[in-house]
Structure formats: structure tokens, C-alpha cells
Amino acid sequence: MFRTIRFKLTVFVFLLLIFTTFVSFLATVKISNRVILNEIIKRAESLCKSSAAGAAYSLISGDALGIDHLVFKGKESNRDVEYMAVIDTKMSVMAHSDIRKRGEILKGNEGNLFKKNGDGTIVREISLSSGKSFEVSTPIVFKNKVLGTVIVGVNQSVLLEAQRLARHRILVILTVILFVGLIGILGLSLFITRPIRELSAGVADLKEGKRTRPLKVYSKDELGKLTESFNEMSALITNQKRDLSRYTQELEEAYTSILRILATAIDARDSYTLGHSARVALHSLMIGQEIGLKENELEELEIASLFHDVGKLKTPDAILFKNRSLNSMEYDEMRHHPEDGAEILNKVKPLQKYVEPVKHHHEYYNGKGYPDGLNGDDIPLYAAIISIADTYDAMTSTRPYRKALSKEEACRELEKGAGKQFHPELVKAFLRAVKDRGQPSFHPYLAKVI
Ligand SMILES: [Fe+2]
Numbered sequence: 001m002f003r004t005i006r007f008k009l010t011v012f013v014f015l016l017l018i019f020t021t022f023v024s025f026l027a028t029v030k031i032s033n034r035v036i037l038n039e040i041i042k043r044a045e046s047l048c049k050s051s052a053a054g055a056a057y058s059l060i061s062g063d064a065l066g067i068d069h070l071v072f073k074g075k076e077s078n079r080d081v082e083y084m085a086v087i088d089t090k091m092s093v094m095a096h097s098d099i100r101k102r103g104e105i106l107k108g109n110e111g112n113l114f115k116k117n118g119d120g121t122i123v124r125e126i127s128l129s130s131g132k133s134f135e136v137s138t139p140i141v142f143k144n145k146v147l148g149t150v151i152v153g154v155n156q157s158v159l160l161e162a163q164r165l166a167r168h169r170i171l172v173i174l175t176v177i178l179f180v181g182l183i184g185i186l187g188l189s190l191f192i193t194r195p196i197r198e199l200s201a202g203v204a205d206l207k208e209g210k211r212t213r214p215l216k217v218y219s220k221d222e223l224g225k226l227t228e229s230f231n232e233m234s235a236l237i238t239n240q241k242r243d244l245s246r247y248t249q250e251l252e253e254a255y256t257s258i259l260r261i262l263a264t265a266i267d268a269r270d271s272y273t274l275g276h277s278a279r280v281a282l283h284s285l286m287i288g289q290e291i292g293l294k295e296n297e298l299e300e301l302e303i304a305s306l307f308h309d310v311g312k313l314k315t316p317d318a319i320l321f322k323n324r325s326l327n328s329m330e331y332d333e334m335r336h337h338p339e340d341g342a343e344i345l346n347k348v349k350p351l352q353k354y355v356e357p358v359k360h361h362h363e364y365y366n367g368k369g370y371p372d373g374l375n376g377d378d379i380p381l382y383a384a385i386i387s388i389a390d391t392y393d394a395m396t397s398t399r400p401y402r403k404a405l406s407k408e409e410a411c412r413e414l415e416k417g418a419g420k421q422f423h424p425e426l427v428k429a430f431l432r433a434v435k436d437r438g439q440p441s442f443h444p445y446l447a448k449v450i
Pocket of ligand 1: 308309337361362390
């Protein structure tokens with residue numbers, strides 16, 4: 001999951017969204033603070049100017065009570081105001097919302113200049129014990145003569161509270177945006193990575209040989225083109241596989257035909273052995289099935305059986321067809337056919353796996369056979385099976401020099417030879433198979449051969 005493109009894309013875009021949201025938050029808060037500050041200062045300026053106009057008449061008429069009333073009314077009517085005062089030209093406090101400060105002499109030009117208007121109104125940034133705040137002062141003018149100044153101090157807690165509220169609202173809005181953005185990112189990554197995931201699954205299916213249907217093309221972009229290319233490639237591979245399968249089938253049929261011709265050619269040299277190889281294959285299969293060989297093993301056993309006497313192609317006619325008993329030289333020549341067969345098969349790579357069974361099908365379990373005198377389990381399994389099937393067919397076939405034995409007599413001869421000429425367990429398997437089934441089931445290759 002953590003290695004998927006979807007996960008990486010989601011994490012990347014989400015982090016980008018968090019970063020963007022954070023930067024937006026800082027910028028919006030800064031702008032919001034500035035707007036709130038300007039708004040509060042604007043209201044203080046407005047109060048200051050209107051109070052300066054009213055104070056002028058009170059100062060001219062010497063109405064100290066009117067000035068006091070103006071100051072207290074101004075302070076009470078506006079919660080943005082921390083304090084309000086009227087001072088004369090000598091900086092002496094004539095009226096103050098904090099009555100204890102009446103008569104004090106103020107220091108002029110305290111704090112940093114924040115803003116100065118054309119009408120003489122000045123806004124200064126001042127330091128209080130609770131932090132920074134702002135003070136607005138407007139001169140009291142009558143007939144171009146300055147009579148004093150109205151001072152309004154901005155309520156710092158109102159300013160901070162307004163800014164805190166604004167920050168909170170911005171935070172809530174950005175959190176909602178972040179949440180909606182996350183859902184959008186998940187949906188978007190799902191939408192974007194869907195063709196990639198399907199493409200990946202398609203490649204995996206193709207690798208395992210499962211894919212048959214083309215993938216859906218979602219867009220005309222690079223991914224869409226890649227999907228189209230994949231579909232074309234998949235179709236090409238599927239067609240090639242189908243062609244290859246057909247060629248393989250044709251090749252197998254051609255191979256089977258060659259085997260049929262070869263087996264027939266081997267047997268056809270001697271009218272007495274006509275069909276011998278096919279019958280040996282049939283009986284070998286009976287043993288193979290009885291001992292539980294797998295399908296592919298049975299096929300190999302069958303073909304090895306068909307080939308077992310292929311070496312006789314090199315045996316001279318005079319020896320092969322001789323009606324009388326062979327002399328020692330002729331006998332040695334005749335005994336050479338397993339090795340001749342092995343030599344023939346060894347020249348063709350696909351047939352080399354049949355070399356061992358063919359070479360050793362005349363070995364004896366007790367080691368007295370030929371060509372190598374192998375014994376016991378050293379004799380290849382297929383060779384040991386073919387040895388029994390070969391001898392059984394030879395005994396039950398009529399030859400120029402003797403009559404055929406009955407099946408029962410041949411089985412008894414095999415029993416006598418168990419542990420000497422033949423592998424005892426394989427003889428038992430053959431006898432069991434003959435007893436249980438009589439005839440073996442036909443194998444596809446054999447059905448064509450005989
Ligand atoms: Fe043989």
C-alpha cells in the first residue's frame with residue numbers, strides 16, 4: 001500500500017495542501033488584523049473629530065462641565081475607546097475619562113507616529129503595560145486658533161478580541177477547506193491512478209497468460225496512449241501465442257507421425273515381429289499405469305517402448321532373419337542393437353531422453369544382462385518395464401523356431417524370472433494389471449500407432 005503511486009500522490013498533494021493552507025492562514029490573518037485595526041482607528045478618529053468640534057464651543061464659553069460631559073459621553077458611547085481626554089495648549093489635562101488624571105501635564109509626542117491626516121489628526125502607536133495600543137489626537141480649532149486637543153486611546157482588549165475572533169473564523173474556514181481538499185485529493189488520486197492500476201494488473205495478467213480482453217482507455221493523454229499501446233501489444237502477444245500453439249500442435253502431430261513411421265519401419269523388417277513395438281508399448285503402459293506413473297511419464301514410457309528396438313535397423317538381415325540358431329559372432333552382433341539404438345537416438349536432441357531406456361532394455365535384474373551388466377535399481381525404470389513387456393510379447397508371439405506360449409504360460413515364465421531377469425515388483429505390477437484389467441486403456445499416441 002505504502003509503495004503505490006496512489007499513496008505517494010495522496011501524501012504529496014496533501015502535504016502541499018497543508019503547506020498552502022498554512023501560508024494562506026498566515027497571510028489572511030495578517031490582512032484581517034490590518035483591516036480590523038484600520039476600522040477601529042477609523043472609528044476612534046471619527047469620535048475624536050466630532051468631539052473636537054463640540055469641545056471648541058465649550059472651551060470658548062468656559063463650560064468645564066460641558067467638556068467633562070463630552071469626554072464621559074464619548075468614552076461610554078464607544079466600547080473601542082480605552083480612555084478619552086481634552087488637554088489645553090499647555091498639555092494640561094482639562095477633562096479625562098479617568099478623573100484622577102485631571103490637572104496632569106502630559107508629555108507631548110509620545111509613541112511612534114502611525115498616521116497623520118490633513119486636518120491635523122494624528123495616530124500614534126503607544127506602549128502600555130498590557131502591550132501596544134494606539135492613541136488618536138485631534139486639535140480643537142476655532143477661527144484658525146488652536147484651543148486644545150482631544151485625545152482618544154484605543155481599547156486594546158477590543159482590538160485583540162476582534163483579531164482573535166477573526167483568526168478563529170479563518171481557522172475554521174481553512175480547516176473545512178483542508179478537509180474538503182483531502183476528500184478531493186483522495187478522489188482525484190483514485191481517478192488518476194485507476195488507469196495505472198488497471199495497466200499494472202493487465203501486465204501481471206499478461207505475464208501469467210490470463211489477459212484476453214483489452215483495457216478500457218479513460219483519456220487521450222499519455223496514459224491513454226500507453227493503455228492503447230498495451231492493448232495492441234497484448235493482442236499481438238495473444239495472436240502469437242495462438243499461432244505458436246497451432247504450430248506446436250502441428251509439430252507434435254508431425255512428430256507423432258514420424259514416430260509411427262519409425263516404429264512401423266522397425267517392426268516391418270521382420271514379418272514375425274510386425275506390431276511388436278506397439279504391443280510392447282501397450283504392455284509397458286499397463287505396468288506404468290499400475291505403478292502410478294504420471295501422464296507425462298506414461299507418454300515418455302510409451303515412446304521409449306516404441307523405440308526400444310530401433311537399433312535393429314543396423315542389424316544385418318542375415319542375422320535378423322536367420323531361422324537357425326546364431327553363432328557366437330552373430331549373437332554378439334545381435335546383442336549390439338541396444339547400443340546401436342542409443343547411438344541413433346543420441347543424434348537427435350529431443351529423442352535423447354529415450355537413450356537410457358533403449359540402451360538398457362536387455363539388462364537383467366541380477367546383473368547378467370547386457371550391454372553394461374547393470375543390476376537391481378541401477379537399471380533405469382523405463383528399461384526395466386520395457387524388458388518385461390518385450391519378453392512377454394516375444395513369448396506370446398509365434399516365431400520361426402517355436403510356437404507362441406499362452407498368456408498364462410507367459411505370465412508363469414515372468415514369475416519365474418522375477419528377481420533374476422526382471423524386477424520383481426514390476427513383474428507383480430504387470431501380473432496384477434493383466435489379472436485386473438486384461439487389456440490396458442489406450443493412450444493417444446498408441447491409438448494412432450497401432
Ligand atoms: Fe530388444
